[in-house]
Amino acid sequence: MRAGEVAHMSEQWIDWPERTIHIPPFDRCTKGRGVRQACGYCTKRAESIAEHHQNITVEQALSTRWAPKTAAGARAILT
Numbered sequence: 001m002r003a004g005e006v007a008h009m010s011e012q013w014i015d016w017p018e019r020t021i022h023i024p025p026f027d028r029c030t031k032g033r034g035v036r037q038a039c040g041y042c043t044k045r046a047e048s049i050a051e052h053h054q055n056i057t058v059e060q061a062l063s064t065r066w067a068p069k070t071a072a073g074a075r076a077i078l079t
Contacts, residue, residue, distance in 0.1 A: 001077065007031065007039070008066045025074035029066040038062050 001009075005023055008031060013022050031039040038046070046061035053061075068074055 002069060002073070004041075004066070005068060005073070007041075019079045021077045021079060023068055023073060023075055023077065025071070026064075026067050028063070038065055042066055 001021075001023075008027060008029060009021070010027065013024065013027075014020075015022060029038040029042040030036045032043070042062065042065035043058075046058050046065055049061040049064075050056050050058045
């Protein structure tokens with residue numbers, strides 16, 4: 001698993017009976033310090049996206065965080 005996957009992993013990703021971790025194609029980041037806030041990394045990425053795209057706000061960019069690094073990153077991992 002990549003570091004970003006480990007950092008954003010939640011219990012919903014784990015299928016205990018099947019001993020499998022299912023990494024989704026998207027899972028809204030709520031790993032920040034406040035209730036349901038995005039983590040620092042996702043916040044910085046959203047700020048960068050908003051800064052470089054005039055028609056996107058930070059809030060809109062945050063709504064797209066977190067996703068695996070590549071499309072192939074959404075997968076099942078047997079443990």
